[in-house]
Amino acid sequence: MASHSHSMDSHMNFRMSLHDKRLIETAAKFKGLKPNTYARQRLLAIAENDIAEMNQSNRLILSEQDWEQFMTIMEAPIEQNTNLKKAIKNFNKMSGS
Amino acid sequence: MKLHFTKQSEFADVDEFDCDNQALNSFLKDLSLLFQRRHFGVTILCFKEEDLKKIIIGYYTLCPASVQREALPEKFLTGPKPNPIPALRLCRLAIDKRFQNQGYGKILFVHALKKYLDQSKQIGGSIIIIDAKDTKAKQFYEHFGFLSLPSNPFVLIQTIKYIEHHFA
Numbered sequence: 001m002a003s004h005s006h007s008m009d010s011h012m013n014f015r016m017s018l019h020d021k022r023l024i025e026t027a028a029k030f031k032g033l034k035p036n037t038y039a040r041q042r043l044l045a046i047a048e049n050d051i052a053e054m055n056q057s058n059r060l061i062l063s064e065q066d067w068e069q070f071m072t073i074m075e076a077p078i079e080q081n082t083n084l085k086k087a088i089k090n091f092n093k094m095s096g097s
Numbered sequence: 098m099k100l101h102f103t104k105q106s107e108f109a110d111v112d113e114f115d116c117d118n119q120a121l122n123s124f125l126k127d128l129s130l131l132f133q134r135r136h137f138g139v140t141i142l143c144f145k146e147e148d149l150k151k152i153i154i155g156y157y158t159l160c161p162a163s164v165q166r167e168a169l170p171e172k173f174l175t176g177p178k179p180n181p182i183p184a185l186r187l188c189r190l191a192i193d194k195r196f197q198n199q200g201y202g203k204i205l206f207v208h209a210l211k212k213y214l215d216q217s218k219q220i221g222g223s224i225i226i227i228d229a230k231d232t233k234a235k236q237f238y239e240h241f242g243f244l245s246l247p248s249n250p251f252v253l254i255q256t257i258k259y260i261e262h263h264f265a
Contacts (some may be wrong), residue, residue: 051132060162060252061202062246066248067245069247069254073255079242081241081242084241088210091204
């Protein structure tokens with residue numbers, strides 16, 4: 001079962017070189033934050049961004065050929081598709097509508 | 098057997114779901130709730146009840162989408178069509194391997210189309226975009242009159258008026 005909690009009771013541990021750790025500590029100091037707070041905030045921002053990027057595919061950009069296909073579909077008279085009609089009929093029968 | 102449809106929630110037990118496709122399995126288990134919380138899309142679960150246990154048969158995910166034509170030559174940029182054109186996208190549809198090839202794909206697909214149709218009547222949207230995960234899925238959607246895009250045959254489109262016509 002998935003759980004969704006915002007309480008600060010989970011840990012994430014990972015190894016890194018002393019050089020990288022120092023770099024984070026310096027950046028955190030520059031930002032006036034504790035290294036852990038800095039690392040958490042930066043990592044969370046990147047994760048949010050990565051998740052949002054997954055949603056970019058919802059913008060469909062059409063090529064010239066695609067657009068011609070698209071316009072044909074938009075303007076053409078509707079052709080009855082017996083497979084779809086039958087699937088809808090079966091669905092309605094099953095759901096009692 | 099009575100089928101039930103419900104929106105994905107943290108109370109749904111999806112751990113046992115296996116459609117034989119790693120990407121679709123992990124979307125349901127790891128990402129679908131995250132997508133829903135951020136309003137990127139909605140995942141609908143289809144399940145049956147057996148000995149008081151809910152068994153997930155399949156799921157589909159619907160997302161708001163848009164069709165854009167900025168990248169097109171000027172001759173295509175005329176006419177009354179808005180840009181972007183509002184659309185809905187069927188991003189994923191998967192059936193657990195225990196229930197594949199038994200007609201459940203069709204049931205979930207028609208349920209998704211009906212949801213599209215209801216949605217478009219409420220908030221608009223004139224195009225349905227479908228992402229087919231492979232050739233078999235592509236043929237499945239073509240069987241119902243959806244057309245592939247020349248630049249990407251695994252993206253299929255059809256109009257809401259086409260769906261409305263078939264539900265009438």
